[in-house]
Amino acid sequence: MAESDADMSTIRFVHTVSEAGRLLPSASRWNSIEINFNLLPQSSAPGFDSLPSRFSKSFDFNLVITDRKYFKRFVIIVVAIVLAVTLLVLLLNFLPHKHNHHAYSKNLTLALNQALVFFDAQKSGYLPKNNSVKFRGDSGLHDGNTSSVETDLIGGFYDSGNNIKFSFPTAYTITLLSWTVIEYHQKYEDIGELEHVKDIIKWGADYLLKAFAPPNITSGLPPTLYSQVGSTSNDTKIENDINCWQRPEDMAYPRPVSLCGSTASDLAGEIVAALSAASLVFKEDTDYSTKLIKSAEELFEIAIGVDQKQKGMYTAILDCGGQATQFYNSTSYQDELVWGGTWLFFATGNTSYLGYATENFFLAEKEELFSEKGIFYWNNKLTANAVILILINFWVLLTRLRFFRDLGYPYEDAFTESSNRTDLLMCSYLFDLAFKKTEGGLILLKPDYGAPLQYAVTASFLSKLYSDYLELLHRSGSSCSPTYSSAFSLDTLRRFSKSQVDYILGDNPMKTSYVVGFGASYPNQVHHRAASIPWDGQAHSCAEGDKWLNSKEANPNELLGAMVGGPDQNDIFLDEREKPWFTEPSISSNAGLVAALIALHEPPRKLLDSSDSKLGIDQMGMFGNIKLIP
Numbered sequence: 001m002a003e004s005d006a007d008m009s010t011i012r013f014v015h016t017v018s019e020a021g022r023l024l025p026s027a028s029r030w031n032s033i034e035i036n037f038n039l040l041p042q043s044s045a046p047g048f049d050s051l052p053s054r055f056s057k058s059f060d061f062n063l064v065i066t067d068r069k070y071f072k073r074f075v076i077i078v079v080a081i082v083l084a085v086t087l088l089v090l091l092l093n094f095l096p097h098k099h100n101h102h103a104y105s106k107n108l109t110l111a112l113n114q115a116l117v118f119f120d121a122q123k124s125g126y127l128p129k130n131n132s133v134k135f136r137g138d139s140g141l142h143d144g145n146t147s148s149v150e151t152d153l154i155g156g157f158y159d160s161g162n163n164i165k166f167s168f169p170t171a172y173t174i175t176l177l178s179w180t181v182i183e184y185h186q187k188y189e190d191i192g193e194l195e196h197v198k199d200i201i202k203w204g205a206d207y208l209l210k211a212f213a214p215p216n217i218t219s220g221l222p223p224t225l226y227s228q229v230g231s232t233s234n235d236t237k238i239e240n241d242i243n244c245w246q247r248p249e250d251m252a253y254p255r256p257v258s259l260c261g262s263t264a265s266d267l268a269g270e271i272v273a274a275l276s277a278a279s280l281v282f283k284e285d286t287d288y289s290t291k292l293i294k295s296a297e298e299l300f301e302i303a304i305g306v307d308q309k310q311k312g313m314y315t316a317i318l319d320c321g322g323q324a325t326q327f328y329n330s331t332s333y334q335d336e337l338v339w340g341g342t343w344l345f346f347a348t349g350n351t352s353y354l355g356y357a358t359e360n361f362f363l364a365e366k367e368e369l370f371s372e373k374g375i376f377y378w379n380n381k382l383t384a385n386a387v388i389l390i391l392i393n394f395w396v397l398l399t400r401l402r403f404f405r406d407l408g409y410p411y412e413d414a415f416t417e418s419s420n421r422t423d424l425l426m427c428s429y430l431f432d433l434a435f436k437k438t439e440g441g442l443i444l445l446k447p448d449y450g451a452p453l454q455y456a457v458t459a460s461f462l463s464k465l466y467s468d469y470l471e472l473l474h475r476s477g478s479s480c481s482p483t484y485s486s487a488f489s490l491d492t493l494r495r496f497s498k499s500q501v502d503y504i505l506g507d508n509p510m511k512t513s514y515v516v517g518f519g520a521s522y523p524n525q526v527h528h529r530a531a532s533i534p535w536d537g538q539a540h541s542c543a544e545g546d547k548w549l550n551s552k553e554a555n556p557n558e559l560l561g562a563m564v565g566g567p568d569q570n571d572i573f574l575d576e577r578e579k580p581w582f583t584e585p586s587i588s589s590n591a592g593l594v595a596a597l598i599a600l601h602e603p604p605r606k607l608l609d610s611s612d613s614k615l616g617i618d619q620m621g622m623f624g625n626i627k628l629i630p
Contacts, residue, residue: 106501106502106505108501108597108600108601108602109191109601110518111505111515111518111597112191112193112594112597112598112601113191113193113561114515114516114517114518114560114561115515115561115563115590115593115594115597116193116196116197116200116561116594117132117133117560117561118516118559118560118561118562118563118585118587118590119157119200119203119587119590120132120133120136120200121133121135121136121530121531121559121560121561121562122157122158122159122587123136123155123156123157123158123203124139124140124143124154124155124156124157124158124165124248125138125139125140125141125143125154125155125156126138126141126154126155133560134535135530135531135535135557136248136249136530137249138249139163139247139248139249139251140154140155140163140165140229140248140251140255141154142154142255143155143165143229143255143257144210144226144229144257146254146255146256146257148256148257149226149257149259151210151213151226151257152210153165153207153210153211153226153229153257155203155206155207155210156170156203156204156207156211156229157170157173157203157204157207157587158248158587159327159328159586159587159588160528160584160585160586160587161526161527161528161529161531161580161584161585162230162241162242162529163230163241163246163248163251163529164228164229164230164231164232164241164242164327165207165228165229165230166227166228166324166327166328167208167211167225167226167227167228167267167271168227168266168267168270168314168321168324168328168330168378169328169378169586169587169588170204170207170208170274170587171204171208171267171270171271171273171274172270172274172377172378172588172591173204173378173587173588173590173591174201174204174205174208174274174277174278175270175273175274175277175339175343176458176588176591176592176594176595177197177200177201177204177591177594177595178201178274178277178278178280178281179277179595180197180461180594180595180598180599181194181197181198181201181281182277182280182281182618182621182622183465183599183617183618183621183622184598184599184601184616184617184618185618185621186603186604186616186617186618187598187601187602187603187604187616188598189604190603190604190605190606190616191601197594198281198282201278201281202278202282204274204278205274205275205278205292208271208274208275209275209291209292209295210226211225211226211227211271212224212225212226212271212295212299213225213226214295214298214299215302222261222262223261223262223299223302224259224260224261225259225260225261225264225267225268225271225314225320226257226258226259226260227258227259227260227264227267227314227320227321227324228257228258228321228323228324229255229256229257229258230255230256231254231255231256231323232323232324232326232327233323238253239252239253239542240253240254241253241255243542244542244545245529245532245533245542245545245546245548245549246529246533246540246541246542246544246545247529247530247533247540248529248530249530249539250539250540250541253542258319258320258321258322258323258324259319259320260314260317260319260320260321261317261320262302262303262305262306263306263310263311263312263317264312264313264314264317264320264321265303265306265311265312265313265314265333265334265336265337266312266313266314266330266332266333266335266336266337267314267320267321267330267336268299268300268302268303268336268337268340269300269303269333269335269336269337269338269339269340269341270336270339270340270381271296271299271340272296272299272300272303272340272341272343272344273336273339273340273342273343273344273381275292275293275295275296275299276292276293276296276340276343276344276346276347276348277343277346277347278292279292279293279296279347280346280347280621280622280624283624292347293344293347293348296340296343296344296347297344297348300340300341300344300353303337303340304337304341304356311333311337312333313330313331313332313333314330315328315329315330316330328378328379329379330379331367331369331372331379331380332364332367332368332369332372332380333367334360334363334364334366334367334382335364335367335368335380335381335382336381337356337360337364338356338357338360338361338364338381338382339381339382341353341354341356341357341360342354342357345357345626346622346623346625346626347625348625349625349626349627361382364382365382368380368382371446371448373434374425374428374434374435374445375445375446375455375458376455376458376459376462377454377455377458377588377592378588422466423478423479423480424480425462426463426466426478426488426493427480427486427488429443429459429463429496430463430486430488430492430493430496431480431486431488433480433486438567438569438570438571439509439570439571440503440508440509440567440571441499441500441503441507441508442456442500442503442508442566442567442571443455443456443459443500444569445459447569450565450568450581451565451566451581451584451589452565452566452567452569453504453514453563453564453565453566453589453593454563454565454566454586454588454589454592456500456503456504456566457500457501457504457563457589457592457593457595457596458592458595458596459500460496460497460498460500460501460596460599460600461497461592461595461596461599463493463494463496463497464493464494464497464498464596464599464600465599466493467490467493467494467497468599468615468617470490470493471490471615472615472617472619475490476489476490477489477490477492477493494600497596497599497600498600500596501596501597501600504563504566504593505518505519506518506519506521508567508571509571510567510571510572510573512573512575514563514564514566514567514573515561515562515563515593516558516559516560516561516562516563516564516585517558517560517561518561523564523573523575523583524554524555524558524575525552525554525555525575525576525577525583526555526559526562526564526577526583526584526585527564527577527578527579527580527582527583527584527585528555528559528562528584528585529545529548530557530559531555531556531557531558531559531562532548532549532551532555532556532557532577533545533548533556533557534556534557535556535557549577549578550577550578551577555577559585561590562585562590563585563589563590563593564582564583564584564585565580565581565582565583565584565585565589566582567582568582601616602616603615603616604616
């Protein structure tokens, strides 16, 4: 149909469609722009162009430009958009960005910073001038000098909220912290905490060197282990570390020393493990590392040289660990000797120590109580159950040894067994095969004993560490056993590990963090003498202590980074100072927290573009002294 001249005069743009041959009027400047290039490739084959296109003909345009000004604007806008997008892409590629491998929502750096500060609050002896905890001062400066003992036992750590120093949990703490540095020192360095954690380890290792007195050939004195400084007596007629609620700086009462001989096999084994592990942390300081190894080897030879019938637990000997029974009662000793032998093997490369560990594996199993199976903490270094409950630290170590340095005969059976049992242990964490969880998600490894967080953090550490081992082997997961059809992936292990730390840091029914200073809500009546008494320059007597213990007010000093005992089986927590099963922290518990936090921490950014492991783990750091057997 022809258009009238009047109608045509109102049209500014003419839109033509190829092949149709029609003029389409338009009031839009965009409709006037037809693209004069085909979007589909054209064939040169005869007859191909005659085939009907599966695309609408509206995609084949010719462009008639009737207004150059609008067209130029259109081109400028398109070019600007293209340049902006290109620039944005370049910025995203070249600007530093966070590594999102296993991204974590919590501020683990802050939590780890705080957890390490707690150890500074537990130091005994002459404190360094730069000690980060301002409400602590020098204390225990006469430790070791009693009517029956004359030796230097200044230093070390108070174990928890009291003023007692126990060698057994101190050695466990140093072993575990050393292990985390050996594995994850790159992560510590990345967040500026490597020197701090090494200082904590050295503080404890120095004390453990004092706690072992080798036999004196000249005087004929036998070897001695100092298991405890301070009294746990409940006798209210005398002042001591238990019935006095008093700051360690104000202690004026006698602090007796507990002595052990070579038959305290468990204490000896744990000290051997601590000194050996610490020697790997300080391997660059040759003199100090050698000193640690020398003491460890000497003590180990003494401990395993004792007649089998005389070996035993330190708490079974009244003068040695009788007072520690209610706090750190040891229920076996062979697991510590096996544990010590394993670490000594890593420290020296001497396969005789590994031989001892593998040969005595089944003896350690026989000693293990049923209630201890599958749990890693200060009392148990080995967990085993014929069906589903397995392993802890020692077996994870042997598993890794099998994975990365296969020493072959005669250790292969023990290594294979440890691998299988590690998988079973992980399944016991993940699938409720042995352990239940609270409604809020906290695993209950020793539900009848209270203070559940100390066990949950080591389970978190082991599961994350094991997932890292598997990833280094390019494995996506593992299975429980032929008996159980369940299998687990790396992500499953990591989700479990993360869930336990998340719970502790505030994702729980109480909506509170169980680490002092972390989050918006956390315990403020921590069961701790130094934290609960004002740092006012005044000496407060033993008699004054009860008013601070029984006060309903928040502690005047914030015990930063202390992980308390935690809630009950129903996720209920009472922030009350006089209920230590809820509110008391300890160095052994915090060591587990540090282990879990550093394992879950993001790898260093500098590893992203390197050929090294992007997990932040030193996969060969533990094995530098081991030589392959031909």
